[in-house]
Amino acid sequence: xxxxxxxxxxxxxQMGIPLSVQLDLTYRCNERCVHCYLDHRDHGEMAxxxxxxxxxxxxxxxxxxxxxxxxxxxxRKDFFEILEHARARTFCVKLKTNGVxxxxxxxxxxxxxxVQSVQISIYSHRPEVHDAVTKMPGSLRQSIRAxxxxxxxxxxxxxxxxxxxQNVRDYxxxxxxxxxxxxxxxxxxxxxxxxxxxxxxxxLNVDEAALREVFRNEALVGNAEEFCAPPQGPDADALDxxxxxxxxTACYVSPYGDVYPCVQFPLPSGNVRSxxxxxxxxxxxxxxxxxxxxxxxxxxxxQCTHGGTCTRCPGLAYLEGNMRGPSYQDCEKSFARTGIAxxxxxxxxxxxxxxxxxxxxxxxxLPPAEAIFNAGTPPESAANx
Numbered sequence: 001x002x003x004x005x006x007x008x009x010x011x012x013x014q015m016g017i018p019l020s021v022q023l024d025l026t027y028r029c030n031e032r033c034v035h036c037y038l039d040h041r042d043h044g045e046m047a048x049x050x051x052x053x054x055x056x057x058x059x060x061x062x063x064x065x066x067x068x069x070x071x072x073x074x075x076r077k078d079f080f081e082i083l084e085h086a087r088a089r090t091f092c093v094k095l096k097t098n099g100v101x102x103x104x105x106x107x108x109x110x111x112x113x114x115v116q117s118v119q120i121s122i123y124s125h126r127p128e129v130h131d132a133v134t135k136m137p138g139s140l141r142q143s144i145r146a147x148x149x150x151x152x153x154x155x156x157x158x159x160x161x162x163x164x165x166q167n168v169r170d171y172x173x174x175x176x177x178x179x180x181x182x183x184x185x186x187x188x189x190x191x192x193x194x195x196x197x198x199x200x201x202x203x204l205n206v207d208e209a210a211l212r213e214v215f216r217n218e219a220l221v222g223n224a225e226e227f228c229a230p231p232q233g234p235d236a237d238a239l240d241x242x243x244x245x246x247x248x249t250a251c252y253v254s255p256y257g258d259v260y261p262c263v264q265f266p267l268p269s270g271n272v273r274s275x276x277x278x279x280x281x282x283x284x285x286x287x288x289x290x291x292x293x294x295x296x297x298x299x300x301x302x303q304c305t306h307g308g309t310c311t312r313c314p315g316l317a318y319l320e321g322n323m324r325g326p327s328y329q330d331c332e333k334s335f336a337r338t339g340i341a342x343x344x345x346x347x348x349x350x351x352x353x354x355x356x357x358x359x360x361x362x363x364x365x366l367p368p369a370e371a372i373f374n375a376g377t378p379p380e381s382a383a384n385x
Contacts, residue, residue: 008064012249013242018281020065020250021058022263025051025082027255029072031098031134033121035164035191035204038071045255048078050273052085054253057277059089069096069263071255080109087113094119096160099146100139107149117156119186120147123166125173133166147181157183163214164191164204175219187220190329192264193319205329211336228337234307239296243314247290251281261290265315267323290314293324300326304342306334 012019026045027038046054058066066086073079074097086093095110099120102110110118120143123133130140147157159178161171171187178185189211193199206214214220221227242248246262247269253259257273259280260266269287270280281287293314301307304326311334316327331345341349 009245009249012062015062016282017062018058018249018251019063020067020245021063022067022069022250022252023051023054024069024071024253024255024263025073025076025079026071028075029070029098030075030100031072031136031139033123033134034166035133035162035201037192037201040071043256045076046257046273048081050257051078051082054257054272054277055082055086055089055091057272059091061278061281064092065094066091067094067096072101073097074101074106083110083113083115087115092116096121097146098134098139099143100136102146102149104149107146107153107155110150111153111155115155117158118150119158119160122159122161122174122177123164124170125177126170129167129170133164144177144181147183151182157181159183159185161185161187162191163187163189163206163210165206166204168206168210171214172219187214189214189333190316192316202329208332208336211333212339215333215337228339230338230340231306231309231334233305234295234302238308239302240294242294243312246314247287251287253277259284259287261287262315264313265290265318265323267318290323298324298326300344304344305340306331306338306342310334310342 009019011017026042027040028042029036029038029040032040055066068083068086073095076082083093083095093113093115094117095115096119099118122130122140122143124130124140127138127140130143131137134140147159150157157178159174161167161174163171175185175187189206191202191205193201216224216228218224244262246265251259251261251269252263252265253272257271258268259270259272259277261269267286267290269284272280295302295307301310301312304310310330312327312330314323316329317323317325320327320329326342326344328344328348331342331348335341335345
């Protein structure tokens with residue numbers, strides 16, 4: 001993060017401004033990725049007029065960064081009308097797409113509108129692997145074509161590679177493919193549950209050995225020895241720190257107008273179809289509860305040796321039953337990184353205790369990441385990716 005961006009984030013936090021919003025336009029998609037937890041049916045998406053009005057409300061509330069995602073954003077016929085309106089409101093716009101529907105005309109329009117970046121999901125450099133993940137023959141070829149068309153016009157492109165059993169050895173190939181096209185590369189090591197609470201999809205997560213190998217890859221994490229250093233436990237500053245930007249300077253809005261702290265933190269906090277965006281941001285009891293939580297308020301995590309260094313995601317913890325508790329998936333990552341198991345990890349492994357599967361998750365979205373690796377830098381929260 002640049003010094004200017006850090007200063008903006010600090011001031012937004014101090015002033016209670018929603019600096020960054022992810023808006024999903026649709027959950028419909030032309031791919032059927034094996035790791036996706038979306039319900040791809042349309043259950044009543046916001047109409048064009050509703051979205052344009054929402055963008056006006058967001059601009060008035062102080063939103064600066066706007067990530068437009070889905071589903072596949074270009075499944076909406078009004079996509080460019082929405083994008084033009086967003087840029088007219090001077091949002092710094094980032095797009096997330098599979099790129100399949102991008103041709104020369106669309107790439108030219110994206111460039112002309114001054115989009116900050118376009119993130120394209122690439123699961124492998126091998127067509128047989130990527131296309132098996134998306135369940136769409138020819139999808140890698142079409143996604144790469146989109147990336148090339150955008151890069152030819154000077155648009156910043158990011159390849160997002162979700163790590164799973166099917167492609168566990170392919171991230172280096174995707175990274176090389178990105179470099180060849182002048183694109184950036186990020187690696188997402190987290191699979192998240194299905195929207196109905198079904199956790200069987202977590203079987204796609206890579207095993208401990210593969211995760212450890214990734215966390216020790218200096219091309220991904222920088223200084224591996226420093227990154228994987230034994231934890232020292234949380235100090236006073238860490239205990240008073242905020243878990244992440246979710247609900248503090250960032251939030252997520254679904255295609256149906258539902259507001260959540262983050263795309264991966266499905267705590268229902270209001271709906272913009274019945275309440276103004278700014279009123280939800282300022283007065284939602286759920287968002288205010290999220291804002292009240294520091295590491296000190298988390299009984300297990302505040303006492304954990306990993307407390308000051310863990311990339312614990314409150315959204316993943318919420319999905320596991322308690323947003324003030326630890327996330328088993330994050331405990332696994334801390335163990336893979338340092339070789340030291342948390343007490344939560346030890347107890348879960350000892351009891352083989354299953355996670356609650358009855359809790360219904362009320363959003364559907366592109367699989368988010370608890371931690372995203374940018375080549376050569378430590379992981380960041382997906383909320384800021």
